[in-house]
Amino acid sequence: MLSGVAKWAFWNAGPRFFFMALRSAMRVLQTVTCLAPCFGMGQSVMMLAAQSIADFLAGITEAIAPGKGLQYVLAAVIHAVLLVHAFALSPAVFIWLERKVAGRIQDRLGPTRVGGLFGWLQSLADGIKLVQKEDLCPPAADSLLFRSAPYFVCVASFAAFMVLPFSHGWVAVAADCGLFIILAILSLEVFGIIMAGYSSGSKWSLFGGMREAAQMVSYEIPLAICALVPVIAAGSLNLGEIGGMQRGGVQNWFILHDPFSFIAFFVYFVVATASCKRAPFDLAEAESELVGGFHTEYSGIRWSFFFMGEYASMFAVCGIASILFLGGWNTGIPPLDDALYTARNASGSDGSAIVGYLANVLGLLVFVSKAFVGVFVQIWLRWTLPRLRIDQVMTTCLKYLVPISCFLFLGATLWPLLLATAAQRSTWTPQPLGARAAAELRESTAATSAPVAEMPVPAVPAVQAQLDARPEGAIQ
Amino acid sequence: MSLDAYLLVGAVLFVCGVICMATKRNGIGVLMGVELVLNGANINFVAFSKYTQLGLDGQIFSLFVIVLAAAEAAVALAIALNFYNNHLTIDVDRASKLKG
Amino acid sequence: MSNALLISAASAPGGNLLFFVFALAACLCAVAVVAAQTVVRMAFWLVLSLGSTAALFFLADADFVGAAQLLIYVGGTLVLLVFGVMLTASGPYLKISTSPGEIVLGSAVALLFLFVVIASISGVNWPAPAVADAGDLQTTAGNTLRPLGLSFLGTRPDLDLADGDQLSPGYLLPFEIVSVHLLVVLIGAAYLARAKRRATGT
Known part of the structure; x- marks a missing residue:
C-alpha cells in the first residue's frame, strides 16, 4: 500500500510537481527579465541621488577600491533594493489588511485558515497561485500593448517611491521639486490602465479604460491644487523640507496651519482615493457593470501587477498626505520631537551616529504608521460606501471638488495677509514655520559638517538679502 | 557627456517627427509627429542651458515649449474631433473640401 | 556646503552609461513611432520616447523640466491624444496606411535633413559655459x-x-x-x- 503510494507519487505527482515548479520558476524568471529594463529606469534615476549614501560608504569602499565609482554603484543598489522591498511588501500587507477589514465590516471571516498568526500567509499563498497561472493573451488583443500595460502601472507606482522621504534624509532622490516629481510619476499610472483597456480587444475593458482616462484627467487638477495648499504654508516643494518643518508639536502640522489647509486635507484624501481608483470611485473596474473593467482579460501575474501598482500607489498618496498635512515622521510630541531632532543632528564619532540612526528608524515607523492609517481608512471606505455612477463621479470632481480646491488655494494665499492685518502676525502659532526652517537651514549650512542629504540651499532668503542690500534706484 | 551627443538625439527626434508628420495620414498621428519635433527642440534647449552660456534661459524656454505644446494638442484634438464629427474619418487626405 | 554636493548627476560615474541608455531608448522609440502601424502603438512608443527624454532632462540637471515633461506631456497630453484616438476610431485598431511612395519620399527628405542637421552640429564650435560666480545662489546640480x-x-x-x-x-x-x-x-x-x-x- 505504502509502496503503491510512493510509486504513484514517484511516477505521477513527482514529475508533475517538478514540472509545475519548473514552470513557476520559468515564469518568475520571465517576469523578472521583463521587469528588469523597466525597473532599471527607476534604479538608474535613483543613481542621481546616490551620493547621499556614497559619502557614508566612502570609508568602507576606499579600502577596497579607491575612487567614487564603486560607492555610487553600491549606493544605487542599496537604494534600489530597499525601495523594491518597500514596494513589494506593502501590497502583501495591504491585501491581507483588506481581507481582514472586509471580513470585519461584512461579518465574514477574514483569512484564518491559511498558515500563521491571523492568516498572514494568505497573501503569500495568493502570490504563489498567481505566479503559477497561465499567462493568457486573448486573440483579439494587441499583444505588445496588452503584455506591457501592467508593467507601466507597476513601474509608475514603484518609481513614485524614489522621491518619497521615509524619514529625515531617508530618500532616494532628494529633489528640490520632489512633490512635483512624485505627482508627475503617479500620473503616469493612468496611461498603463488606458493601454490595458484599449488593447484587450474587449468592450468591458474599453469602457473601463475610457472611464479611467476621463476620471484621472479630471481628478488630477484638484489633487495638485490641494497639495499646493500646504506648499504655500511651507514655501517649498521639497518633501523632506516640508516634513522637517512640522517638528515640535501637533500645532505645527500643516493640517492645523490654517482653516483652509484643514479642509484641504480632507479634500486631498477624497481626491487621492479617487486617483488610486479605489471605491467608491473604482469606475474603471466596476465589477457589477463591467465584469472587471480594464483588467477583465488579464490573468495570473500580469493581473496581480495591476494590484501591486494599486496598493503601492495607495501607500504613496497616503505617504504624501502624511508628509504634507500630518507632520511626516514627526511624532507630534514636542519634547520627543526635539530630542529626536538633536539625536539626528549630533554628528559626533562616539556612538551618536547610531543614536541618530535609531532616531531615524523611529521616524520611519511614525511615518509608515501614519500612511498605514490612511490606507486603512481607504479600505474602510471601500467596504462601506456604494460605488458612484460615472456621471456622479465627474460631477463630484468638476462641479464640487475643483471649485472647492480653488477656493482653498485662494484662501490659503490670503490667510497670512488676513492674520497680518488682524493680529499682526503671519501664523497663529508663535513663530512662522518657514522662518524657523530657514534659520535652521542657515545654521546647518554654516556648520562645517552639513548633513549630506540636505540638498536645498536657501536661495530665496539670500536673494531677498541681496535685494535689500541694493540701492533704491536699482530696481527699474 | 558632450553637447554634440544631446544635439544628435535632438536631431534624430526632430527628423522622426518630420517623417511622422509627412507620412502619417491619421490626423492624430500627425499631432504625435508635432510632439516629437517639439521634444527634439526641447532637448536642444536643455542641452544648451547646460553646456553653453545660455544658462537658465534654455530651461525656461523648454518649459514654455512644453506648456504651449499642451495647449496646441488640446486645440488640435478639438479640431480633429470636429473633423471626425463632420466626415466620420480622421484621414487628413480627406480634408480636401477647400481645394479649388 | 560640502564639495560632494556639487557633483552633477551627469558627471557622476555611470552618468555616461545612463545617457547612452536613455538616448538610445529615445531615438529607437522615436523610430518605432514612425514605423508603427496603429495609432495607439504610436502613442505607446511616443510615451516611451518622451519618458526617456525626461530622463535625459534629469541627466542634464534640469529636474523641473523633466518633471514637467512627465506631468504635462506624458501624463496629460498623451492621455488626451489616446482619448482622441478612442473617440475617433471607427473600428478596433484603426489602420490608415500610407502608400509606399510617400514613405520613401518622406524618408529620403528626412534623411537628407538629418544629414544637414548633423553636418551643421559638427561644424559649429559652441562656446563653453561661463563659470558664473553666483555667490550664495550657487545651487546644487539639478x-x-x-x-x-x-x-x-x-x-x-x-x-x-x-x-x-x-x-x-x-x-x-x-x-x-x-x-x-x-x-x-x-x-x-x-x-x-x-x-x-x-x-x-x-
Whole structure:
C-alpha cells in the first residue's frame, strides 16, 4: 500500500510537481527579465541621488577600491533594493489588511485558515497561485500593448517611491521639486490602465479604460491644487523640507496651519482615493457593470501587477498626505520631537551616529504608521460606501471638488495677509514655520559638517538679502 | 557627456517627427509627429542651458515649449474631433473640401 | 556646503552609461513611432520616447523640466491624444496606411535633413559655459526650481547677482501671457469639442 503510494507519487505527482515548479520558476524568471529594463529606469534615476549614501560608504569602499565609482554603484543598489522591498511588501500587507477589514465590516471571516498568526500567509499563498497561472493573451488583443500595460502601472507606482522621504534624509532622490516629481510619476499610472483597456480587444475593458482616462484627467487638477495648499504654508516643494518643518508639536502640522489647509486635507484624501481608483470611485473596474473593467482579460501575474501598482500607489498618496498635512515622521510630541531632532543632528564619532540612526528608524515607523492609517481608512471606505455612477463621479470632481480646491488655494494665499492685518502676525502659532526652517537651514549650512542629504540651499532668503542690500534706484 | 551627443538625439527626434508628420495620414498621428519635433527642440534647449552660456534661459524656454505644446494638442484634438464629427474619418487626405 | 554636493548627476560615474541608455531608448522609440502601424502603438512608443527624454532632462540637471515633461506631456497630453484616438476610431485598431511612395519620399527628405542637421552640429564650435560666480545662489546640480521660479516672477538670480548693478526683467510678462493663453485655449477647446449634431453619411 505504502509502496503503491510512493510509486504513484514517484511516477505521477513527482514529475508533475517538478514540472509545475519548473514552470513557476520559468515564469518568475520571465517576469523578472521583463521587469528588469523597466525597473532599471527607476534604479538608474535613483543613481542621481546616490551620493547621499556614497559619502557614508566612502570609508568602507576606499579600502577596497579607491575612487567614487564603486560607492555610487553600491549606493544605487542599496537604494534600489530597499525601495523594491518597500514596494513589494506593502501590497502583501495591504491585501491581507483588506481581507481582514472586509471580513470585519461584512461579518465574514477574514483569512484564518491559511498558515500563521491571523492568516498572514494568505497573501503569500495568493502570490504563489498567481505566479503559477497561465499567462493568457486573448486573440483579439494587441499583444505588445496588452503584455506591457501592467508593467507601466507597476513601474509608475514603484518609481513614485524614489522621491518619497521615509524619514529625515531617508530618500532616494532628494529633489528640490520632489512633490512635483512624485505627482508627475503617479500620473503616469493612468496611461498603463488606458493601454490595458484599449488593447484587450474587449468592450468591458474599453469602457473601463475610457472611464479611467476621463476620471484621472479630471481628478488630477484638484489633487495638485490641494497639495499646493500646504506648499504655500511651507514655501517649498521639497518633501523632506516640508516634513522637517512640522517638528515640535501637533500645532505645527500643516493640517492645523490654517482653516483652509484643514479642509484641504480632507479634500486631498477624497481626491487621492479617487486617483488610486479605489471605491467608491473604482469606475474603471466596476465589477457589477463591467465584469472587471480594464483588467477583465488579464490573468495570473500580469493581473496581480495591476494590484501591486494599486496598493503601492495607495501607500504613496497616503505617504504624501502624511508628509504634507500630518507632520511626516514627526511624532507630534514636542519634547520627543526635539530630542529626536538633536539625536539626528549630533554628528559626533562616539556612538551618536547610531543614536541618530535609531532616531531615524523611529521616524520611519511614525511615518509608515501614519500612511498605514490612511490606507486603512481607504479600505474602510471601500467596504462601506456604494460605488458612484460615472456621471456622479465627474460631477463630484468638476462641479464640487475643483471649485472647492480653488477656493482653498485662494484662501490659503490670503490667510497670512488676513492674520497680518488682524493680529499682526503671519501664523497663529508663535513663530512662522518657514522662518524657523530657514534659520535652521542657515545654521546647518554654516556648520562645517552639513548633513549630506540636505540638498536645498536657501536661495530665496539670500536673494531677498541681496535685494535689500541694493540701492533704491536699482530696481527699474 | 558632450553637447554634440544631446544635439544628435535632438536631431534624430526632430527628423522622426518630420517623417511622422509627412507620412502619417491619421490626423492624430500627425499631432504625435508635432510632439516629437517639439521634444527634439526641447532637448536642444536643455542641452544648451547646460553646456553653453545660455544658462537658465534654455530651461525656461523648454518649459514654455512644453506648456504651449499642451495647449496646441488640446486645440488640435478639438479640431480633429470636429473633423471626425463632420466626415466620420480622421484621414487628413480627406480634408480636401477647400481645394479649388 | 560640502564639495560632494556639487557633483552633477551627469558627471557622476555611470552618468555616461545612463545617457547612452536613455538616448538610445529615445531615438529607437522615436523610430518605432514612425514605423508603427496603429495609432495607439504610436502613442505607446511616443510615451516611451518622451519618458526617456525626461530622463535625459534629469541627466542634464534640469529636474523641473523633466518633471514637467512627465506631468504635462506624458501624463496629460498623451492621455488626451489616446482619448482622441478612442473617440475617433471607427473600428478596433484603426489602420490608415500610407502608400509606399510617400514613405520613401518622406524618408529620403528626412534623411537628407538629418544629414544637414548633423553636418551643421559638427561644424559649429559652441562656446563653453561661463563659470558664473553666483555667490550664495550657487545651487546644487539639478535643483533649479527656485531660480526658475524667481525668473518667472521677474528676477534673474543667475544674471542679476553676476552683473551686479542691473536687474533684468526676467520672464514675468511671457509667463502671464502664457497663462492667459492657456485659459483661452481651455475655453476654445471646450467650445470646439462640445457635443454637436453628428453629420449623417459621409
